[in-house]
Amino acid sequence: MDEKEVQKDLADAILSYDSVAAEKAAKAAIKMGMDPLNAIEKGLSPAIEDVGDKFEKMEIYLPELMLAADAMRTAMSLLLPLIPKDKAVSKGTVVIGTVQGDIHEIGKNIVSNMLMASGFNVEDLGVDVKTATFVEEAQKANAKIIGASALMSSTIGSQKDIIDYLTSMKIRKKHAVMVGGGPTTGQWSKEIGADGWGEDAATTVKLANKLIKRK
Amino acid sequence: MVQILDVMEKALEGTPMSESDYQLRRFAPKVQEKVKEYGIEYNEKTPIPDDGSLADDVFEAAIELLADVGAYCTSTARVISYSEEEIRRAISEAPKEIELGEGRDRRKLRGRKVGDKTPPWCLLGTGGGACSSDKSFITLVEGYAEIPETNGITTPAITRVGGMRIRPASPLEILGAMRNAVLAREACNRVGREGIPIMNSLSTAESDIAFAAALHPKFGMRRSDAYMICCMDPLKTDFARLNKVTTALSLGGPISMCMGPLLGGYAGGTEGTAVSNVAHHLMGILTYQSSWILPFPLHLRYVSSSCRELLWVISATGQAISRNSHIISLNLNYTSAGPCTPMCLFETSASVIAAVSSGLSIESVGVASNRYEDRTTPVEPRISAEVGHAVAGMKLSDANAIANKLLAKYESKLANPPLGKDLSECWDAGRRRPTKEYTSVIRSYKKSMANLGVELKEEL
Numbered sequence A: 001m002d003e004k005e006v007q008k009d010l011a012d013a014i015l016s017y018d019s020v021a022a023e024k025a026a027k028a029a030i031k032m033g034m035d036p037l038n039a040i041e042k043g044l045s046p047a048i049e050d051v052g053d054k055f056e057k058m059e060i061y062l063p064e065l066m067l068a069a070d071a072m073r074t075a076m077s078l079l080l081p082l083i084p085k086d087k088a089v090s091k092g093t094v095v096i097g098t099v100q101g102d103i104h105e106i107g108k109n110i111v112s113n114m115l116m117a118s119g120f121n122v123e124d125l126g127v128d129v130k131t132a133t134f135v136e137e138a139q140k141a142n143a144k145i146i147g148a149s150a151l152m153s154s155t156i157g158s159q160k161d162i163i164d165y166l167t168s169m170k171i172r173k174k175h176a177v178m179v180g181g182g183p184t185t186g187q188w189s190k191e192i193g194a195d196g197w198g199e200d201a202a203t204t205v206k207l208a209n210k211l212i213k214r215k
Numbered sequence B: 001m002v003q004i005l006d007v008m009e010k011a012l013e014g015t016p017m018s019e020s021d022y023q024l025r026r027f028a029p030k031v032q033e034k035v036k037e038y039g040i041e042y043n044e045k046t047p048i049p050d051d052g053s054l055a056d057d058v059f060e061a062a063i064e065l066l067a068d069v070g071a072y073c074t075s076t077a078r079v080i081s082y083s084e085e086e087i088r089r090a091i092s093e094a095p096k097e098i099e100l101g102e103g104r105d106r107r108k109l110r111g112r113k114v115g116d117k118t119p120p121w122c123l124l125g126t127g128g129g130a131c132s133s134d135k136s137f138i139t140l141v142e143g144y145a146e147i148p149e150t151n152g153i154t155t156p157a158i159t160r161v162g163g164m165r166i167r168p169a170s171p172l173e174i175l176g177a178m179r180n181a182v183l184a185r186e187a188c189n190r191v192g193r194e195g196i197p198i199m200n201s202l203s204t205a206e207s208d209i210a211f212a213a214a215l216h217p218k219f220g221m222r223r224s225d226a227y228m229i230c231c232m233d234p235l236k237t238d239f240a241r242l243n244k245v246t247t248a249l250s251l252g253g254p255i256s257m258c259m260g261p262l263l264g265g266y267a268g269g270t271e272g273t274a275v276s277n278v279a280h281h282l283m284g285i286l287t288y289q290s291s292w293i294l295p296f297p298l299h300l301r302y303v304s305s306s307c308r309e310l311l312w313v314i315s316a317t318g319q320a321i322s323r324n325s326h327i328i329s330l331n332l333n334y335t336s337a338g339p340c341t342p343m344c345l346f347e348t349s350a351s352v353i354a355a356v357s358s359g360l361s362i363e364s365v366g367v368a369s370n371r372y373e374d375r376t377t378p379v380e381p382r383i384s385a386e387v388g389h390a391v392a393g394m395k396l397s398d399a400n401a402i403a404n405k406l407l408a409k410y411e412s413k414l415a416n417p418p419l420g421k422d423l424s425e426c427w428d429a430g431r432r433r434p435t436k437e438y439t440s441v442i443r444s445y446k447k448s449m450a451n452l453g454v455e456l457k458e459e460l
Helices: A003-015 A019-031 A036-056 A062-082 A106-117 A131-140 A157-168 A186-192 A201-214 B004-013 B019-037 B052-069 B084-093 B134-146 B171-190 B208-214 B239-251 B270-287 B308-324 B342-357 B379-391 B396-413 B436-451
Strands: A093-098 A121-124 A145-149 A176-180 A196-198 B071-073 B078-080 B097-100 B107-110 B122-125 B152-154 B227-230 B255-259 B292-295 B328-334 B361-366
Touching: A003 A019, A003 A036, A003 A062, A019 A036, A019 A062, A036 A062, A036 A106, A036 A201, A062 A106, A062 B019, A093 A106, A093 A131, A106 A121, A106 A145, A106 A201, A131 A145, A131 A157, A145 A157, A145 A201, A157 A176, A157 A186, A176 A186, A176 A201, A186 A196, A196 A201, B004 B078, B004 B239, B019 B052, B019 B071, B019 B270, B052 B084, B052 B270, B052 B308, B071 B270, B084 B270, B122 B134, B122 B379, B134 B152, B134 B171, B171 B208, B208 B239, B227 B239, B239 B255, B255 B270, B270 B292, B270 B308, B308 B328, B308 B342, B308 B396, B328 B342, B342 B361, B342 B379, B342 B396, B342 B436, B361 B379, B379 B436
Parallel strands: A093 A121, A093 A145, A145 A176, A176 A196, B122 B152, B122 B361, B227 B255, B255 B292, B292 B328, B328 B361
Antiparallel strands: B071 B078, B097 B107
């Protein structure tokens, strides 16, 4: 088996949403001594970008997007430790979650997986995430961006709390904050001093690309 | 009959499973398997299909889906399983009618049938949309209560208390929920409809504690109101939601499970979303002991329910439920466009026609995806109700022809809809009617509807 075949296996594993196949292909890449960066950049990344594009066009749906992202994570967990720390393999880290008191996860999951598909390292904190946890986890992961989702008009106030918390800790400039979710708007984002509003998954990915360059 | 203790037993002793495994590896593939097994196919030419066997297949597929995958409790990370026998028994034991409201506003809410000449139950308001102040809350609810067709009120959500934005599960949310109950009743009283039922039981109360606190009788909620409690897509609940169920059951108030399956979400495409939507109805009568159900299926991209595919989902769901059960179901629709635009009125008309012709009643309407504060007026629900009454008894084939013509008016604009104007810009609160500009939009819209064969009341 040559490198191209293994790269194809890695891509196929993502495109068939198969974590077991992704693990097998990643192990094969390691066993044959392939440069892990090569395995990621020529095998996994183009495939997950393709999945993201298909989801954006609604040719596939949320389960496929999430299963492909699972397969990607499985392969990456084997390949990433083998890459020297000075070689960047992701655009940067985004810490993302649904705010305190809000358990809606679908929008957050879509954005989380689309960010991953476009080359970000994503730390997904889940739902009902406390304000301090967003900040602590962003500090731990050295995340340049915090993504805060809220679906209820009674929960979007917690997005403001994250920004206020960062400001009071005097680390506001370290982390860009993007907000999104059902009742949020561009005006709301400006009102609370966020760095941007993601109207949907596609605009959030564009926003993250913009914010990561700024940081 | 499955009761709350049975549900808790199932939630505590069911198959343990991660949430991710439940929704991605259990629910999602099984929906597609059922769609394939039953040969359920969406046809874009018939957004309102006229095929009884298709509807029956959707219903059977939904029963099997729920029996195969169960519901899921995120608090215990376990599956709440139901046997097919339990599901079929719950369907046959579901209430045929409930009585809501007081005095001269007391009415019977019954399930409808395909082509039913009985007008739909009209639950009117915002579908939980946010308002910026007590003043706009009162203006809106007074407006809803004054609509002659209003059978029940769905209030907006209060977002601020004492100048502070509400925080979840905080004293602010509790005070907001109490204020929601007090102001809603006050607004109905002010326009002489004190008996009208409030049916979304406090849109401001997302947490169980706020819900329970605001139900104290001193705030004005009654047993003859209705108690709407959401689940999460797909087929998921948790202790907080079950706490609400237990509280409402103890009061004897009729519960509605509400759910918003997303087209493009865990159930996949159009057909899967319809099967999932019906399965959620069944989950509702079992897990929440719901007396009535409130589905609001939405399109993942447009966050509205007026596109071609969603009309099909609404219609297929309505036909499946009304042909095969007496479950009481009210479809809540969302528009993409905002007030004072013809598109918003055409969108809500299409969704209402799909629902009413297919045997559903209506809750209407979430305007401009319910994203913006105060971007809603009493006009949009009034128009929805007028359309609902006008098309009661309409044949599915006629409804389909009208839906196609309506879609032609707005379909291409769904990705970039006009947001229109907000409450203060197009509703004259002092005169309790739309502004001249909006009245002109409504008159023109009604002329177009008449040209399509739907005669609505003259706009004064």
